Amino acid sequence: MLTRIASTIAPRFDGVFSTETVHRYVHESYHLLVRDAVDGSHLPLLAERFARERLIALAQTQGLSGRTVPEVLFVCTRNAGRSQMAAALLARHAGSRVHIRTAGTAPAAHLDTVVVRALAEIGLDPAEEFPKPLTDEVVRAADVVITMGCGDACPVYHGKRYQDWLLDEPENASIERVRRIRDHIDERVRGLLAELTEPAPGLRQN
Known part of the structure; x- marks a missing residue:
């Protein structure tokens, strides 16, 4: 499941972050949401959105995105x-x-x-x-x-x-x-x- 989510997000950051970085952020974002007891029925969707937003922020902090x-x-x-x-x-x-x-x-x-x-x-x-x-x-x-x-x-x-x-x-x-x-x-x-x-x-x- 997390691999599929990462594969969905990865093209958005092609040339910005490696596939490994995208996968790491997806896994970390998922486990952060699990830890905080977010509604499990929507967890994959929320993890995808959370990971994407974090990666966008990371790109901004590193000057990779205007x-x-x-x-x-x-x-x-x-x-x-x-x-x-x-x-x-x-x-x-x-x-x-x-x-x-x-x-x-x-x-x-x-x-x-x-x-x-x-x-x-x-x-x-x-x-x-x-x-x-x-x-x-x-x-x-x-x-x-x-x-x-x-x-x-x-x-x-x-x-x-x-x-x-x-x-x-x-x-x-x-x-x-x-x-x-x-x-x-x-x-x-x-x-x-x-x-x-x-x-x-x-x-x-x-």
Whole structure:
């Protein structure tokens, strides 16, 4: 199964990474998702998507792939609530002007159902998203890293912009509370997009 997945992905990175590197990333991505108890019925598909995204990030960090828009990484603990809401909201406002990734320092098995409901209420469908563990190459590939309650678990690299957003935790919260968190995140996302469009001193430089 993993060999088939790697063979599917490999042509995308022909001339960029060796077949061995692609296979290694597929196997590693699969086992990272297994470790974090992602829904087993969709695991092969999710492992393929996760490995592809990691390889794209790796190519960017090594200067093997160009980029035309800012890369934003949202990191929270479970990657099931706050970071997913932020990603969905930024994607709505930014469109193709920003590339967005998310990750969690201790990923959940699936997105929070109340968070999914709160996003659906405003016409956003995160059905294609899933909690992903934080990996080194996605941090290195990011221009801006937004952390949300994960403390020092996210590695800090010199030359990147970081901001820590103080947000309530939506896990096990009522729909009313999650709506408030969603709207707060929407305000922060709009401010972030303005900073990316016209850089301002609001982001901490490390």
